[in-house]
Amino acid sequence: MSEHDxxxxxxxxxxxxxxxxxIIGLTRxxxxxxxxxxxxxxxxxxIAQFTQHTSAIKIRGRAExxxxxxxxxxxxx
Amino acid sequence: MSEHDxxxxxxxxxxxxxxxxxIIGLTRxxxxxxxxxxxxxxxxxxIAQFTQHTSAIKIRGRAExxxxxxxxxxxxx
Amino acid sequence: MSEHDxxxxxxxxxxxxxxxxxIIGLTRxxxxxxxxxxxxxxxxxxIAQFTQHTSAIKIRGRAExxxxxxxxxxxxx
Amino acid sequence: MSEHDxxxxxxxxxxxxxxxxxIIGLTRxxxxxxxxxxxxxxxxxxIAQFTQHTSAIKIRGRAExxxxxxxxxxxxx
Amino acid sequence: MSEHDxxxxxxxxxxxxxxxxxIIGLTRxxxxxxxxxxxxxxxxxxIAQFTQHTSAIKIRGRAExxxxxxxxxxxxx
Amino acid sequence: MSEHDxxxxxxxxxxxxxxxxxIIGLTRxxxxxxxxxxxxxxxxxxIAQFTQHTSAIKIRGRAExxxxxxxxxxxxx
Amino acid sequence: MSEHDxxxxxxxxxxxxxxxxxIIGLTRxxxxxxxxxxxxxxxxxxIAQFTQHTSAIKIRGRAExxxxxxxxxxxxx
Amino acid sequence: MSEHDxxxxxxxxxxxxxxxxxIIGLTRxxxxxxxxxxxxxxxxxxIAQFTQHTSAIKIRGRAExxxxxxxxxxxxx
Amino acid sequence: MSEHDxxxxxxxxxxxxxxxxxIIGLTRxxxxxxxxxxxxxxxxxxIAQFTQHTSAIKIRGRAExxxxxxxxxxxxx
Amino acid sequence: MSEHDxxxxxxxxxxxxxxxxxIIGLTRxxxxxxxxxxxxxxxxxxIAQFTQHTSAIKIRGRAExxxxxxxxxxxxx
Amino acid sequence: MSEHDxxxxxxxxxxxxxxxxxIIGLTRxxxxxxxxxxxxxxxxxxIAQFTQHTSAIKIRGRAExxxxxxxxxxxxx
Amino acid sequence: MSEHDxxxxxxxxxxxxxxxxxIIGLTRxxxxxxxxxxxxxxxxxxIAQFTQHTSAIKIRGRAExxxxxxxxxxxxx
Numbered sequence: 001m002s003e004h005d006x007x008x009x010x011x012x013x014x015x016x017x018x019x020x021x022x023i024i025g026l027t028r029x030x031x032x033x034x035x036x037x038x039x040x041x042x043x044x045x046x047i048a049q050f051t052q053h054t055s056a057i058k059i060r061g062r063a064e065x066x067x068x069x070x071x072x073x074x075x076x077x
Numbered sequence: 078m079s080e081h082d083x084x085x086x087x088x089x090x091x092x093x094x095x096x097x098x099x100i101i102g103l104t105r106x107x108x109x110x111x112x113x114x115x116x117x118x119x120x121x122x123x124i125a126q127f128t129q130h131t132s133a134i135k136i137r138g139r140a141e142x143x144x145x146x147x148x149x150x151x152x153x154x
Numbered sequence: 155m156s157e158h159d160x161x162x163x164x165x166x167x168x169x170x171x172x173x174x175x176x177i178i179g180l181t182r183x184x185x186x187x188x189x190x191x192x193x194x195x196x197x198x199x200x201i202a203q204f205t206q207h208t209s210a211i212k213i214r215g216r217a218e219x220x221x222x223x224x225x226x227x228x229x230x231x
Numbered sequence: 232m233s234e235h236d237x238x239x240x241x242x243x244x245x246x247x248x249x250x251x252x253x254i255i256g257l258t259r260x261x262x263x264x265x266x267x268x269x270x271x272x273x274x275x276x277x278i279a280q281f282t283q284h285t286s287a288i289k290i291r292g293r294a295e296x297x298x299x300x301x302x303x304x305x306x307x308x
Numbered sequence: 309m310s311e312h313d314x315x316x317x318x319x320x321x322x323x324x325x326x327x328x329x330x331i332i333g334l335t336r337x338x339x340x341x342x343x344x345x346x347x348x349x350x351x352x353x354x355i356a357q358f359t360q361h362t363s364a365i366k367i368r369g370r371a372e373x374x375x376x377x378x379x380x381x382x383x384x385x
Numbered sequence: 386m387s388e389h390d391x392x393x394x395x396x397x398x399x400x401x402x403x404x405x406x407x408i409i410g411l412t413r414x415x416x417x418x419x420x421x422x423x424x425x426x427x428x429x430x431x432i433a434q435f436t437q438h439t440s441a442i443k444i445r446g447r448a449e450x451x452x453x454x455x456x457x458x459x460x461x462x
Numbered sequence: 463m464s465e466h467d468x469x470x471x472x473x474x475x476x477x478x479x480x481x482x483x484x485i486i487g488l489t490r491x492x493x494x495x496x497x498x499x500x501x502x503x504x505x506x507x508x509i510a511q512f513t514q515h516t517s518a519i520k521i522r523g524r525a526e527x528x529x530x531x532x533x534x535x536x537x538x539x
Numbered sequence: 540m541s542e543h544d545x546x547x548x549x550x551x552x553x554x555x556x557x558x559x560x561x562i563i564g565l566t567r568x569x570x571x572x573x574x575x576x577x578x579x580x581x582x583x584x585x586i587a588q589f590t591q592h593t594s595a596i597k598i599r600g601r602a603e604x605x606x607x608x609x610x611x612x613x614x615x616x
Numbered sequence: 617m618s619e620h621d622x623x624x625x626x627x628x629x630x631x632x633x634x635x636x637x638x639i640i641g642l643t644r645x646x647x648x649x650x651x652x653x654x655x656x657x658x659x660x661x662x663i664a665q666f667t668q669h670t671s672a673i674k675i676r677g678r679a680e681x682x683x684x685x686x687x688x689x690x691x692x693x
Numbered sequence: 694m695s696e697h698d699x700x701x702x703x704x705x706x707x708x709x710x711x712x713x714x715x716i717i718g719l720t721r722x723x724x725x726x727x728x729x730x731x732x733x734x735x736x737x738x739x740i741a742q743f744t745q746h747t748s749a750i751k752i753r754g755r756a757e758x759x760x761x762x763x764x765x766x767x768x769x770x
Numbered sequence: 771m772s773e774h775d776x777x778x779x780x781x782x783x784x785x786x787x788x789x790x791x792x793i794i795g796l797t798r799x800x801x802x803x804x805x806x807x808x809x810x811x812x813x814x815x816x817i818a819q820f821t822q823h824t825s826a827i828k829i830r831g832r833a834e835x836x837x838x839x840x841x842x843x844x845x846x847x
Numbered sequence: 848m849s850e851h852d853x854x855x856x857x858x859x860x861x862x863x864x865x866x867x868x869x870i871i872g873l874t875r876x877x878x879x880x881x882x883x884x885x886x887x888x889x890x891x892x893x894i895a896q897f898t899q900h901t902s903a904i905k906i907r908g909r910a911e912x913x914x915x916x917x918x919x920x921x922x923x924x
Contacts, residue, residue, distance in 0.1 A: 108190075109189075133200060136199040
């Protein structure tokens with residue numbers, strides 16, 4: 001495993017706007033499956049990188065999301 | 078498999094504006110076939126990289142899409 | 155096959171403005187032939203990379219196209 | 232054949248403004264000959280890379296052309 | 309272990325706006341678990357890098373967070 | 386022959402403003418001779434790269450020329 | 463040990479706004495522990511790099527902090 | 540001979556403003572001698588790269604010259 | 617020892633605003649100790665690089681400090 | 694001899710504003726001597742690279758000089 | 771000794787505003803000692819690189835100093 | 848000796864504003880001594896690179912000096 005690869009991976013920033021926001025990592029490779037789910041309570045922030053094991057990230061619940069292509073909100077509205 | 082390759086791949090950001098938005102990964106290589114389909118409910122966000130296995134991504138249903146060439150909406154209008 | 159090559163390839167973004175928009179991949183190499191055609195219905199978005207097998211992309215039907223040289227519309231007008 | 236080389240090649244964008252626009256690939260190497268001609272109907276878009284086999288591209292008929300040095304129209308006027 | 313990798317890793321800046329702010333490092337790798345938690349008192353600042361062992365950082369409690377994608381506040385409001 | 390070299394070569398864009406515009410490739414190497422001449426009719430566009438065989442390009446006849454140092458017109462005025 | 467790694471590491475700038483400001487280096491690696499604490503008196507400036515041994519820096523007491531993501535003050539207010 | 544070297548060499552653009560403009564390539568190496576002279580008629584454009592054999596270019600006669608350091612005119616005035 | 621490493625290291629600029637300004641180099645490595653102290657008189661300027669032996673620099677006394685993150689003054693006020 | 698080195702060398706642009714302008718190449722190496730002198734007549738332009746043999750260029754007589762640090766005139770005034 | 775290292779080292783520009791300005795090179799390495807002192811008379815300019823032997827530069831006397839972090843004056847005021 | 852090193856070295860531009868301006872190259876290495884002095888007459892321009900043998904350049908007499916950190920005049924005023 002090359003450490004360099006992990007360290008240059010881009011990251012996103014997620015701020016939960018309600019309790020129970022889920023940040024779900026999907027596996028890289030032929031099969032795309034959930035491999036980790038992190039729960040955030042209201043007001044918590046998570047900064048998550050793409051890694052050797054994560055090629056997609058799914059966000060459920062009301063949250064503010066910062067990415068290199070801009071910012072947006074995940075919510076019902 | 079080189080991890081570096083996976084990690085520098087660009088990503089897109091998709092926010093579902095209705096239930097049942099599909100984000101479909103198409104296989105890289107001679108044959109271009111569906112290899113994974115992820116369903117988003119209204120308000121969910123998915124951040125997806127191009128990978129060793131995905132060279133095209135198709136989005137069905139009403140969604141907001143952020144890419145390096147700009148943002149646009151997939152919907153009927 | 156080097157994965158790196160695939161992953162750094164640029165991509166274009168296509169949004170269908172009517173049913174039956176075709177995104178056609180033309181083969182790289184001495185012979186330039188159709189190798190894949192993807193049909194989009196109205197409002198669908200496809201994000202497609204140049205790959206080891208695709209050196210040209212043709213778009214038929216009304217669509218909005220985002221590229222690094224700017225955006226334009228494919229349509230009759 | 233190195234895939235990397237193909238994938239980093241720049242591309243141009245051509246939108247046909249009339250039926251029968253020709254996008255003609257000229258061979259790389261000592262001899263510069265036509266090796267492929269692609270016909271576009273009015274409103275169609277083609278995105279074409281320089282490749283291992285193509286070092287010049289000729290456009291015949293009314294079209295809008297997007298390049299890294301700017302955009303221009305091929306037509307009689 | 310390559311030192312270079314550690315040193316080029318990006319960092320975030322966190323300023324606690326109340327006592328007891330937690331900055332939690334999540335492990336890189338197949339399993340994503342807590343591996344370190346640092347407590348900040350009101351007014352303290354922590355500057356933390358992604359490392360060989362940390363691929364995600366979680367912030368609990370009222371804090372100001374500076375990242376390359378912008379700044380935001382983790383709090384109840 | 387390295388393909389990479391060909392593919393990163395810069396290109397110029399030429400639009401013929403009259404019939405019979407000539408785009409002439411001059412050979413690279415100790416001897417600088419004509420090795421190819423391409424004729425454009427009025428309104429045609431040619432996008433031409435510097436290659437392994439071409440280190441200078443000469444344009445005869447009225448044309449619009451786009452280069453990285455700016456644009457200019459070749460004509461009598 | 464590669465010197466290059468140390469030398470390209472980013473640095474932060476800290477100016478103490480009161481006596482007894484602490485700049486605390488936390489160890490890189492599996493265990494994140496204090497490995498050095500530097501005390502600054504009012505008006506003193508310290509410029510500190512991330513190093514082979516330091517992956518996080520904690521600042522206690524009133525100080526002005528300059529980082530690549532912006533500047534901020536550590537204090538009670 | 541490395542092709543890469545030739546292809547990344549910068550180029551200049553020369554437009555003749557009168558008949559008989561000379562673009563003269565001077566040899567690279569210990570001896571700096573004329574190795575090629577190209578004559579342009581009024582209105583003709585030449586785009587010329589520095590090459591393995593050319594380290595200096597001399598322009599005689601009225602011409603418009605585009606370079607990376609700016610544009611200027613060679614003429615009597 | 618690689619010279620390159622030393623030479624690409626960033627530098628800071630310090631101008632003493634009173635007699636007896638101290639610029640103190642702290643050692644790189646597990647132990648962070650003073651390894652050199654340079655005294656500046658009023659009006660003197662010192663330009664100092666991070667080196668193989670210096671990973672932190674401390675400034676005591678009234679001085680103007682120029683860094684890549686901005687400029688600031690070390691003094692009592 | 695590496696061709697690459699010669700080709701990436703920067704260049705300057707000199708336009709003679711009177712007859713008999715001299716562009717003098719000084720040798721690289723321990724001894725700095727004249728190795729070539731090129732005479733320009735009024736209105737002539739010369740574009741000259743630094744090369745394996747030239748590390749300094751001297752301009753005598755009235756001329757306009759374009760460099761990456763700006764433009765200036767060599768003349769009596 | 772690698773020449774490349776020396777040549778890419780940054781430089782500073784110093785203009786003496788009085789006679790007897792000293793530009794003092796301090797040695798790189800464990801010991802930081804004076805290794806060279808250059809005296810400038812009023813109006814003289816010196817452009818000095820960091821080198822294999824110089825990791826810090828001290829300026830005594832009234833001078834104008836140009837660096838990549840900005841310009842400043844060393845003097846009594 | 849690597850030619851590349853010499854060719855990528857930065858350069859400065861000096862224009863003499865009086866007769867007898869001296870551009871003095873100081874040797875690189877442990878000993879910093881004069882190794883070459885070039886005299887410019889009023890109005891002459893010299894463009895000089897840092898080289899394998901030159902790590903500092905001193906300018907005596909009234910001159911205009913262009914560097915990457917800005918321009919300045921060496922003179923009595």
